[in-house]
Amino acid sequence: MTSTPDAPQAPGTPASKPKSGKAKRILGIVALLLLAVIGYEGFRWFTHGRFHQETDDAYLQADLVMLQARDTGYIAEILVAPNAPVAKGQVIARIDPQDYQLALENAANTLASAESATRQLEAQITAGRAGIQQAEAALTATQATNDGAQKAYRRARELKTTSVGTQASLDSAEASAKSAAAQVESAKAALAQAEAQLAVLNAEADSAKLQVRAARTGLRQAQRDLDFTQIRAPFAGILTERQIEVGSYVAPGSRIGTLVPVENLYVGANFKETQIAGIRPGGSVQIRVDAWPDELLHGTVESLTAGTGQVFSLLPSSNATGNFTKVVQRVPVRIRIDDQDRSRLPLRPGMSVVVEVDTRTGEDRPLMPAPAANPARAEPGAAATSALDSGAPGMRG
Secondary structure, three states: OOOOOOOOOOOOOHHHHHHHHHHHHHHHHHHHHHHHHHHHHHHHHHHOHHHEEEEEEEEEEOOOEEEEOOOOEEEEEEOOOOOEEEOOOOEEEEEOOHHHHHHHHHHHHHHHHHHHHHHHHHHHHHHHHHHHHHHHHHHHHHHHHHHHHHHHHHHHHHHHHOOOOOHHHHHHHHHHHHHHHHHHHHHHHHHHHHHHHHHHHHHHHHHHHHHHHHHHHHHHHHHHHHHOOEEEOOOOEEEEOOOOOOOOEEOOOOEEEEEEOHHHOEEEEEEEOOOHHHOOOOOEEEEEEOOEEEEEEEEEEEEEOOOOOOOOOOOOOOOOOOOOOOOOOEEEEEEEEOHHHHOOOOOOOOOEEEEEEEOOOOOOOOOOOOOOOOHHHOOOOHHHHHHHHHOOOOOOO
């Protein structure tokens, strides 16, 4: 008796039911997990996400300064290595100071000469005042002599009239009177000359004082030029991109290097215009630097730029010509990093960061204050419209 092999079971038979039930259980679990994820994300958005605005179009920035020479000469010494930190007022390099030292010495000599000339004129003025006093005394003496001579002349003339005096006595008295009068005029002229000389000396003294002031200004200028041979850091930071070496020739405006104030770094974040409605100065910010993604920094919104980045670009586009394609603009926002967080990491300008602003924080005022009402500029129909809206008597239909 020959046995025949079992025929294959047709699809849909009871043997396939266990597999179908297992697939349903897996799909159910996946659906539950999906609903849990959606619920969690929805809850997180409702409690957190809708109050936070995030952007990855943000970078560390600093108000760096390009140091330039202010004197002409050859670099004699460099005291700071490339990419080295410097303190405020620290000398970075020195220009050969010999020419400026000679100029300072010459300015000092010029000042000494001007001061000597001033002292000489002051002495001459003192002598001139004494000369005036002497001339005044001489005038007083000649006036007294003239008074005596005039009295003697009148007496001699009276005696000659009464035939008591002689003609010779009258002539002698007349000559003495005329001589005394001439001496008075000479004394007056000497006094006027002494006063004129004193006026000239005073004018020369004023001019000498101006020369002293000019010499002092030149001395200060020479000292300032000598001080500029020492190139100093205007603030603390890191000197980078150094452009000089010992022996380099520099002139006013020659580039020395770039000083980066790493202690005053801030974040420049570019938010979409649809995100800035709730961003206000003083808002709390969380910052993550791409170089240290596990480090969370904190900051505060300082200000919003008064315009989008496109407005301040070198060649702003004009949408008034040709076809128009609307592009979402971005508004730069300046964010200050907290001091304790800024000093924790070796942050450098240009690093990419991701910022998240909590719109529930910040100053309690709108982004742009509403303009004050000006009744004088109200439209003519404004009063009638207000009356209609308020339902004033006689204004309803």
